[in-house]
Amino acid sequence: MAILEVSDLKQHFYIQPGLLAKIVSKKKPSVIKAVDGMTFSLEPGEIMGLAGESGCGKSTACLAIAKLREPTSGTIRYNGNDISQMSSGELKEYRQQVQLIFQDPYESLNPRFKVFDTVAEPLRALDIGNKEQRQKRVLETLRLVGLRPDEYLERYPHQMSGGERQRVGIAAALVLEPKLVIADEPLSMLDVSIRAGILDLIRDLSERMNFTCIYVSHDLSILSNISERLMIMYLGRMMELAPTKEVITDPLHPYAKALIAAVAIPDPSYKRPVPDIRGEVSQPIDPPPGCRFQTRCKQVMDVCRTLEPPLKEVKPDHFVACYLY
Numbered sequence: 001m002a003i004l005e006v007s008d009l010k011q012h013f014y015i016q017p018g019l020l021a022k023i024v025s026k027k028k029p030s031v032i033k034a035v036d037g038m039t040f041s042l043e044p045g046e047i048m049g050l051a052g053e054s055g056c057g058k059s060t061a062c063l064a065i066a067k068l069r070e071p072t073s074g075t076i077r078y079n080g081n082d083i084s085q086m087s088s089g090e091l092k093e094y095r096q097q098v099q100l101i102f103q104d105p106y107e108s109l110n111p112r113f114k115v116f117d118t119v120a121e122p123l124r125a126l127d128i129g130n131k132e133q134r135q136k137r138v139l140e141t142l143r144l145v146g147l148r149p150d151e152y153l154e155r156y157p158h159q160m161s162g163g164e165r166q167r168v169g170i171a172a173a174l175v176l177e178p179k180l181v182i183a184d185e186p187l188s189m190l191d192v193s194i195r196a197g198i199l200d201l202i203r204d205l206s207e208r209m210n211f212t213c214i215y216v217s218h219d220l221s222i223l224s225n226i227s228e229r230l231m232i233m234y235l236g237r238m239m240e241l242a243p244t245k246e247v248i249t250d251p252l253h254p255y256a257k258a259l260i261a262a263v264a265i266p267d268p269s270y271k272r273p274v275p276d277i278r279g280e281v282s283q284p285i286d287p288p289p290g291c292r293f294q295t296r297c298k299q300v301m302d303v304c305r306t307l308e309p310p311l312k313e314v315k316p317d318h319f320v321a322c323y324l325y
């Protein structure tokens with residue numbers, strides 16, 4: 001059975017116009033369709049990559065799935081249970097089993113907490129174990145993420161490097177032994193030189209602890225490395241979802257093709273295709289009818305300007321939202 005089933009998830013934000021605009025031009029509130037109809041499911045142990053340009057709704061989707069924000073509509077089922085209908089006991093279990101690793105390890109750590117307190121806090125908040133048991137679990141988890149407890153337990157965030165801080169953030173997420181980990185661009189704030197180490201750590205831990213993972217990144221070379229399936233989003237919409245290898249070697253959506261064409265491939269004989277993309281990324285504010293990608297797509301057709309293309313399974317396990325297929 002799927003561990004997570006997300007169906008038609010939407011998160012819309014309403015922006016009120018200024019008072020003057022409201023009176024003079026009778027302007028209506030704008031709507032930002034940050035996530036606009038996301039549907040997928042995850043099998044236990046799977047790593048799914050989530051890709052797309054900045055502002056396409058990746059973090060918004062993560063927050064809704066982690067139940068840190070109520071979605072506008074849609075359902076999220078965890079082991080078959082609708083997370084909006086959970087009893088307080090089920091919710092406590094959900095808070096334990098589903099964890100987020102944040103993008104910015106500086107912002108996500110409390111500057112006044114020592115490493116021990118940061119990693120012990122989730123156990124304390126969910127009232128798990130007694131003092132000794134918590135201490136033991138914190139030490140084990142720190143070793144797991146490659147931090148020697150005697151050296152790090154008493155440190156504050158400002159006494160560590162970005163990579164060390166992110167390891168602490170990962171420890172705080174993993175101390176609860178989660179079943180589903182949502183890693184929201186965990187490398188993007190780190191120096192290039194230490195990214196590989198943290199990426200290896202997450203991959204290694206996902207195997208050892210056997211958690212399911214949604215790994216968010218705008219970097220396709222990372223995702224092709226870590227994920228088994230890959231979802232590509234554009235302005236709140238899912239454009240393509242398929243096994244990673246297939247998306248990388250045979251992308252179908254014009255947007256996916258353009259993204260893949262822009263990825264560095266370490267082979268000098270490789271002839272880079274010319275990205276088939278034009279214009280600039282727009283915003284998901286009051287989107288016009290039709291496909292979100294229409295203004296940038298070279299293969300745009302009349303139907304793309306009027307009807308939003310639904311996500312269609314065009315090959316087994318290969319979904320794409322495009323009228324070309």
Ligand SMILES: Nc1ncnc2c1ncn2[C@@H]1O[C@H](COP(=O)(O)OP(=O)(O)O)[C@@H](O)[C@H]1O
Nearest residue numbers: 013032034053054055056057058059060061284
């Ligand atoms: N709390 C909010 N209020 C209004 N707009 C928001 C809020 N959070 C995110 N947005 C908007 O939603 C869109 C998606 O944002 P986000 O999920 O952070 O994208 P990503 O993580 O892919 O970079 C952006 O246009 C962003 O400005």
Ligand SMILES: [Mg+2]
Nearest residue numbers: 058059060185
């Ligand atoms: Mg984000």
